């Protein structure tokens with residue numbers, strides 16, 4: 001069966017532009033492999049203006065997309081870091097009435113520099129990162145942006161464990177000042193790559209402040225492979241180096257030399273196990289019963305309206321629950337947490353002497369999944385993974401420490417399944433021994449540095465899991 005794009009969207013497209021992987025912040029839960037800034041040695045780094053000039057990009061936006069209604073979603077990293085070129089882009093693209101722009105930013109820039117930009121079709125999603133900036137400074141900037149004429153669609157809080165209390169403390173103040181506050185469930189990313197569990201407090205907040213379809217695809221994460229979806233029919237994914245694909249399903253090609261690939265203009269079968277999970281994406285699944293609104297480009301204002309309605313309904317349900325038949329009138333709140341996958345089991349330890357093959361020597365053992373060396377720039381972010389267990393405690397153990405020379409780069413407390421290791425040693429208590437993380441390197445000069453990974457048992461016993469050389473090239 002075919003599911004064509006509705007007629008009103010045939011001349012519309014959204015372009016998700018990953019403009020840069022530079023950022024001035026270093027959040028633990030960041031999903032992007034972030035780089036600090038342009039290299040001193042002239043190497044191309046992961047920023048759009050390292051690959052093409054602002055004028056070339058504007059020319060591409062003017063000529064390569066013929067549609068009449070275009071939503072350009074700009075994300076990073078931090079898009080405002082190369083402010084001179086970025087101002088040129090905003091000014092140039094917004095002079096084309098076909099375009100609206102949405103930007104995800106950390107709000108660390110001076111809005112006065114963008115005073116002359118026409119902001120009528122420009123909106124901001126400003127994310128608050130409590131470990132990077134005090135709330136007062138962040139909030140002052142957000143107000144300045146609004147005073148300078150920016151449309152601040154939302155202030156976004158990422159629900160990392162370290163942010164839960166901060167959110168509860170700030171909600172009232174932010175809403176009183178007339179901002180919409182968004183609460184994003186944190187995905188297993190960055191330092192939290194192996195994290196699967198969510199606390200009751202976290203689930204309460206997620207369900208209260210997010211509409212059910214967002215909870216379903218961001219937290220429960222059902223299978224999507226094979227389901228028909230219209231997102232690819234109206235969306236492109238564009239990278240900082242000019243590669244472009246039909247979103248989720250297409251092959252990459254170069255926008256500047258090959259143009260934009262044709263869009264299918266009808267639903268196609270999803271090729272991924274789970275949805276990448278941006279709000280507009282799973283709303284395009286044709287069989288999703290929790291989608292309540294007609295398909296659209298889904299400007300962020302539409303999302304804000306949807307969430308506000310949801311919060312209002314919850315309020316009235318609460319009031320309604322106090323009167324007879326209240327639930328019949330207002331309906332039962334949707335709870336998603338029952339659909340979360342079960343927590344990994346912690347099997348009983350087997351007697352050591354009953355086991356073959358023998359475990360590695362030492363009370364804490366494991367390995368680092370990495371040979372050779374890591375090549376990086378100072379302040380880059382690098383990915384490391386491996387497994388760790390203990391002959392006394394099984395797995396998971398207390399944690400895994402990643403050090404660079406004498407400096408601790410991270411301590412991982414979340415573990416994931418490694419059935420291959422359990423099978424190798426024929427010990428099911430090693431099931432949850434996998435770890436993975438993304439750690440920030442300090443500002444280092446050129447040279448070779450030793451990265452050491454250690455497992456730490458609940459009684460404090462430490463065992464070295466492996467080491468790798470980090471070659472800093474600049």
Ligand code: SF4
Nearest residue numbers: 023025027030077106
């Ligand atoms: S989460 Fe955002 S602000 Fe934080 S490091 Fe990543 S891109 Fe930068």
Ligand code: SF4
Nearest residue numbers: 229231248270275281
């Ligand atoms: S379900 Fe998600 S990942 Fe799959 S095609 Fe649709 S938008 Fe893409």
